[in-house]
Amino acid sequence: xxxxxxxxxxxxxxxxxxxxxxxxxxxxxxxxxxxxxxxxxxxxxxxxxxxxxxxxxxxxxxxxxxxxxxxxxxxxxxxxxxxxxxxxxxxxxxxxxxxxxxxxxxxxxxxxxxxxxxxxxxxxxxxxxxxxxxxxxxxxxxxxxxxxxxxxxxxxxxxxxxxxxxxxxxxxxxxxxxxxxxxxxxxxxxxx
Amino acid sequence: xxxxxxxxxxxxxxxxxxxxxxxxxxxxxxxxxxxxxxxxxxxxxxxxxxxxxxxxxxxxxxxxxxxxxxxxxxxxxxxxxxxxxxxxxxxxxxxxxxxxxxxxxxxxxxxxxxxxxxxxxxxxxxxxxxxxxxxxxxxxxxxxxxxxxxxxxxxxxxxxxxxxxxxxxxxxxxxxxxxxxxxxxxxxxxxxxxxxxxxxxxxxxxxxxxxx
Numbered sequence: 001x002x003x004x005x006x007x008x009x010x011x012x013x014x015x016x017x018x019x020x021x022x023x024x025x026x027x028x029x030x031x032x033x034x035x036x037x038x039x040x041x042x043x044x045x046x047x048x049x050x051x052x053x054x055x056x057x058x059x060x061x062x063x064x065x066x067x068x069x070x071x072x073x074x075x076x077x078x079x080x081x082x083x084x085x086x087x088x089x090x091x092x093x094x095x096x097x098x099x100x101x102x103x104x105x106x107x108x109x110x111x112x113x114x115x116x117x118x119x120x121x122x123x124x125x126x127x128x129x130x131x132x133x134x135x136x137x138x139x140x141x142x143x144x145x146x147x148x149x150x151x152x153x154x155x156x157x158x159x160x161x162x163x164x165x166x167x168x169x170x171x172x173x174x175x176x177x178x179x180x181x182x183x184x185x186x187x188x189x190x191x192x
Numbered sequence: 193x194x195x196x197x198x199x200x201x202x203x204x205x206x207x208x209x210x211x212x213x214x215x216x217x218x219x220x221x222x223x224x225x226x227x228x229x230x231x232x233x234x235x236x237x238x239x240x241x242x243x244x245x246x247x248x249x250x251x252x253x254x255x256x257x258x259x260x261x262x263x264x265x266x267x268x269x270x271x272x273x274x275x276x277x278x279x280x281x282x283x284x285x286x287x288x289x290x291x292x293x294x295x296x297x298x299x300x301x302x303x304x305x306x307x308x309x310x311x312x313x314x315x316x317x318x319x320x321x322x323x324x325x326x327x328x329x330x331x332x333x334x335x336x337x338x339x340x341x342x343x344x345x346x347x348x349x350x351x352x353x354x355x356x357x358x359x360x361x362x363x364x365x366x367x368x369x370x371x372x373x374x375x376x377x378x379x380x381x382x383x384x385x386x387x388x389x390x391x392x393x394x395x396x397x398x399x400x401x402x403x404x
Contacts, residue, residue, distance in 0.1 A: 019370050024219035025303060070279065073297050074271040081264045113220045113301040120294045165386035169216045170378045177374030184371065 003134045010138030013189050016114050017146040018180040023114030027147055028172050037151035038144065045140025047080075047087060047109050048118050052136030054079055055119035056129055076119045084109050114143055149179065198323040205327030211304045212335035213384040218304040222336060223373040224295050229352050232340030234288045236333025238281065238296060240326070242273040243305050247313040247325035254314045266309050267300070274299045304332060342376050343367045 014020065017027050023044070030040045055076055063069055088106040092099045109115060118139050122132040153175055162171050211217045221239065225231045249269050257265050278296045281289040289296065299305070308328055313321035344350055347367030349357045366372045 021220050021223040021370065021373065022298070024223065025217075028216065028219070070275060073275050073278070073300055074268055077267045077271045077300050078264060081267055113298050116298060116301050117294065120297050124294060163382075165382040165389065166378075168385075170381040170385065173374045173378030173381065177371045177378060180369075180371035180374055181366070184369065 003130070006131060006134050007138035007141070008189065010135050011142035011145065012183070013186045015142045015146055015183055016117065016139050017143055018176070018183045020117065022117040023112050023143055026109075026112055027143075027150060027176070028169060031147050031150040031154055031172075034148060034151045034155065037147045041140070041144025041147050043106060044109060044112060044114065044143050045137065047084060047106075048115055048140040048143075049133060049136040050087065051080055051083060051115050052118050052122060052132045053129075054083060056122060056127075056132045059123050060129075072120075072123065076116060080115050080119070114139065146179070150176065153179075198320055201320050201324040202327035202330075205324065205329075205331040206334065207331070209328075210331045210335060210384075211328050212332060213381055215304075215307075216381075217307055218302045218332065220298055221295050221302065222339065223370075223377060225292055226336055226340040226343055226373065227347065227368045228344040228350075229337055229340040230288065231291055232336035233333065234281070234285070235292060235295065236329070236336045238277045238292075239299055239302060239304070239332055240329025241277055242270060242299050242302075243308060243329045243332075244322055244325040245273045246270045246305055247309055247321045248318055250309040250313040251316060251318045251321035262310075262314075263306075266306060270305055270309075271300045304328060339373075339376055339380060342380070343372060347372060 010016075016022050017024065026040055026044070031037050058075060058079060059072070063072060063075065084106055088099075091106075118136050122135055127135055150172075154172065157171065157175070166174070205211065209215060212219075212222050218239070221235050225235045246266070246269050250266055253265075253269075274297060277299070278289075281292070281296060308325055312324050316324070341351065344352075345356065346364045347369075349355060349361045349363045364372075367376065
């Protein structure tokens with residue numbers, strides 16, 4: 001699979017949020033305003049790419065070398081948790097402006113299942129190093145796209161007259177369903 | 193008194209604080225694996241096992257864990273039980289394990305589990321902690337099964353894999369596709385809200401709106 005196809009597949013055709021249902025919590029929680037959604041998307045893409053790099057190295061050179069594939073989940077979650085903490089400290093020291101925008105979202109990313117999903121999928125599908133990195137970027141772009149579109153729709157929803165039982169999470173899920181239907185239109189774009 | 197409160201801790205997870213419909217937690221597996229009732233049941237059982245075991249360990253080791261590193265510690269505890277659940281599923285239920293796929297390891301980041309440990313298990317003894325976890329697990333499993341039932345009946349015309357309708361039935365394919373998951377959960381959540389509010393107030397509102 002060429003890298004361009006891989007990135008389009010991860011970002012649009014098999015969109016993480018709308019096809020694999022990962023990263024739903026921030027998708028619903030942080031999609032009220034477009035700016036916040038965009039910051040969250042950028043933060044997730046950033047962490048996702050680094051996670052893909054680090055977990056690929058760990059899987060290839062530690063877990064497989066030592067015959068410990070059953071430690072995959074435990075080691076990945078520790079890596080992700082510490083990575084997020086590390087990225088947070090790094091951004092706070094080097095770029096206070098960026099930290100102001102991303103700061104509150106970073107701790108939330110640890111429990112974002114999309115991050116762990118990237119690590120699990122590139123292991124499961126046996127991607128090479130470059131492929132894993134590109135896959136991480138593509139998945140992050142797809143997440144950003146979905147959450148920004150969702151925020152745009154929700155800003156409009158605020159003025160809409162929604163029946164009481166549908167207010168809150170229910171209407172958000174239905175909007176996501178319609179969005180998923182729309183994204184199904186891309187499904188013929190890439191085989192596999 | 194103690195037994196009564198333990199029953200209460202169990203019961204509140206079923207309806208009042210249902211993790212899916214009320215707290216809107218752990219959405220990823222709820223949407224992803226509920227294409228059939230069996231998948232929902234399997235995912236619910238696996239999650240409940242991890243939830244109960246992790247809550248028990250979490251409440252027991254609490255005095256040993258410094259609060260600064262508690263999140264990584266609990267994450268490792270959860271990941272360990274998820275690994276056990278995954279290996280058991282793979283060994284004894286290979287078809288179920290195959291259809292749940294990568295969503296079994298994703299139990300690690302299911303916010304219901306971390307949420308119950310953080311909010312309840314570490315603040316209570318092992319007894320109430322396990323009882324609370326059992327209730328939450330049961331509520332989670334029930335929600336997954338309801339969603340799975342609706343989607344399986346409409347999307348493949350079957351229930352627990354048994355064909356329900358004759359040849360004339362055309363399955364609503366969209367229900368087992370991703371879009372169907374979002375739509376079904378959205379509508380079920382609205383129904384749950386309406387029932388909780390007391391259905392007649394909703395009806396009165398709808399009537400007055402129709403008159404206006």
